[in-house]
Amino acid sequence: DGGITQSPKYLFRKEGQNVTLSCEQNLNHDAMYWYRQDPGQGLRLIYYSQIVNDFQKGDIAEGYSVSREKKESFPLTVTSAQKNPTAFYLCASSIGSGGLETQYFGPGTRLLVL
Amino acid sequence: QQPVQSPQAVILREGEDAVINCSSSKALYSVHWYRQKHGEAPVFLMILLKGGEQKGHDKISASFNEKKQQSSLYLTASQLSYSGTYFCGTEGYTNTGNQFYFGTGTSLTVIP
Numbered sequence: 308d309g310g311i312t313q314s315p316k317y318l319f320r321k322e323g324q325n326v327t328l329s330c331e332q333n334l335n336h337d338a339m340y341w342y343r344q345d346p347g348q349g350l351r352l353i354y355y356s357q358i359v360n361d362f363q364k365g366d367i368a369e370g371y372s373v374s375r376e377k378k379e380s381f382p383l384t385v386t387s388a389q390k391n392p393t394a395f396y397l398c399a400s401s402i403g404s405g406g407l408e409t410q411y412f413g414p415g416t417r418l419l420v421l
Numbered sequence: 422q423q424p425v426q427s428p429q430a431v432i433l434r435e436g437e438d439a440v441i442n443c444s445s446s447k448a449l450y451s452v453h454w455y456r457q458k459h460g461e462a463p464v465f466l467m468i469l470l471k472g473g474e475q476k477g478h479d480k481i482s483a484s485f486n487e488k489k490q491q492s493s494l495y496l497t498a499s500q501l502s503y504s505g506t507y508f509c510g511t512e513g514y515t516n517t518g519n520q521f522y523f524g525t526g527t528s529l530t531v532i533p
Contacts (some may be wrong), residue, residue, distance in 0.1 A: 415460070
């Protein structure tokens with residue numbers, strides 16, 4: 308079955324620690340996205356990638372980093388510079404990066420700070 | 422940049438209708454609508470393109486008024502399964518290329 312997987316489902320971070328959230332898709336989609344969702348709020352774009360080895364910052368990229376070495380993988384690292392990382396993180400992909408393309412979402416990772 | 426949705430929250434009885442609005446300050450190329458159940462990922466509902474298009478699926482339909490930079494989602498004869506948070510996603514024109522943003526969200530609760 309094609310889809311997007313995110314792992315882990317829950318992640319705990321200690322102060323000053325970097326953590327990496329995994330996102331894998333087998334839909335053969337070119338574009339991938341990372342969003343952050345805070346309780347009761349909408350989705351805010353962190354980073355997006357239109358093609359392998361290329362990515363752009365979204366609205367709230369500070370404190371985060373990404374890589375896109377493979378088409379199917381787009382890991383997100385939450386660095387210690389991100390002072391308020393507790394949130395629900397959603398990864399999405401689409402065939403292309405234009406507005407006509409439906410975004411398919413993974414199940415999400417909930418990050419909590421200890 | 423983020424489109425604004427209204428109302429923020431609505432409670433309906435089964436069978437009642439609802440309208441959710443999405444407004445942008447930028448010229449729009451397309452509008453997407455998604456529904457998110459609590460604790461789950463958003464699920465795509467439909468895309469509308471500029472040109473005053475209207476689309477529908479079962480008892481859920483939407484319109485897109487390009488001139489007003491607005492889209493509305495119509496839920497008719499609501500069912501319990503309609504409960505969730507609805508997000509619009511807008512693609513707008515900018516100097517650096519098209520940008521995509523999700524709206525602020527509307528929480529919809531359908532009660533028996």
